[in-house]
Amino acid sequence: MTAKAEIQKILHQRFPQIAEKALQEEIAQVGKIMEFKAGEIIMDYGSYVRMVPLIIEGSIKVTREDEEVGKELLLYFLNAGDTCSMSFTCCMMDKKSAIRTVAMDDTKLIGIPVKQVDNWMGKYQSWKNFVMMSYDNKMLELVKVIDKIAFHGLDKRMEEYLKALTQSTGSTTITATHQTIADDLNVSREAVSRLLKKLENIGTVKLGRNEITLLT
DNA sequence: ACATTAAGTGATT
DNA sequence: AATCACTTAATGT
Numbered sequence A: 001m002t003a004k005a006e007i008q009k010i011l012h013q014r015f016p017q018i019a020e021k022a023l024q025e026e027i028a029q030v031g032k033i034m035e036f037k038a039g040e041i042i043m044d045y046g047s048y049v050r051m052v053p054l055i056i057e058g059s060i061k062v063t064r065e066d067e068e069v070g071k072e073l074l075l076y077f078l079n080a081g082d083t084c085s086m087s088f089t090c091c092m093m094d095k096k097s098a099i100r101t102v103a104m105d106d107t108k109l110i111g112i113p114v115k116q117v118d119n120w121m122g123k124y125q126s127w128k129n130f131v132m133m134s135y136d137n138k139m140l141e142l143v144k145v146i147d148k149i150a151f152h153g154l155d156k157r158m159e160e161y162l163k164a165l166t167q168s169t170g171s172t173t174i175t176a177t178h179q180t181i182a183d184d185l186n187v188s189r190e191a192v193s194r195l196l197k198k199l200e201n202i203g204t205v206k207l208g209r210n211e212i213t214l215l216t
Numbered sequence B: 001a002c003a004t005t006a007a008g009t010g011a012t013t
Numbered sequence C: 001a002a003t004c005a006c007t008t009a010a011t012g013t
Helices: A003-014 A021-030 A085-092 A114-123 A125-151 A154-169 A178-185 A189-201
Strands: A032-036 A041-043 A051-057 A059-065 A072-079 A100-103 A107-113 A205-208 A211-214
Touching: A003 A021, A003 A032, A003 A051, A003 A107, A021 A107, A021 A114, A032 A051, A051 A085, A051 A114, A072 A125, A072 A154, A072 A178, A085 A114, A085 A125, A107 A114, A114 A125, A125 A154, A154 A178, A154 A189, A154 A211, A178 A189, A189 A205
Parallel strands: none
Antiparallel strands: A032 A107, A041 A100, A051 A107, A059 A072, A059 A100, A205 A211
């Protein structure tokens, strides 16, 4: 199968919102399939964004860092069928990335050069809709993250976090240390350990070294 | 066997 | 809920 045909097939499967034939053609024309291994940094703070990614498979963790080193806040995960909303603004305004994106699994995506991203906004309605929709989605998600932090306790946040992670990886077993989770949620490791222990006791979760399995 | 890293616990603020 | 000061358990060399 040619690369072009493959992209078109993938578009059809993963991005049904992108309906216009001509647009599909163009994406196949200029899009590049890129692959990242688990743990690889796809984009880092300060780097210029020159591609907008359409994620085909795998999952990506999006974080934001504060001035003081070491403090990282998890914003959200990206999965197959998603795109990075941040990259739109970043690349259209020619700004440096304010976020870091790391592949959590082996991840495959279609990279679209900045130039066309801009052009297509006016040219294709379904592209514009796609961009707007993903904006809207992520915005809502971010708002949710914010009020979780502001108004709800750690237990609710944990719940969401675990859910998002399992959804992201498609497995009910999560491989991560308590410390990693603590960093993602910006809480102490002990708090994570204690909460997970509680969840294990009420039977919603099973713990192992470097491993958490959701039972419900 | 020994060192290292992850996880559990209690006390203190 | 954070931090500290351990202890215990699992793993790597």
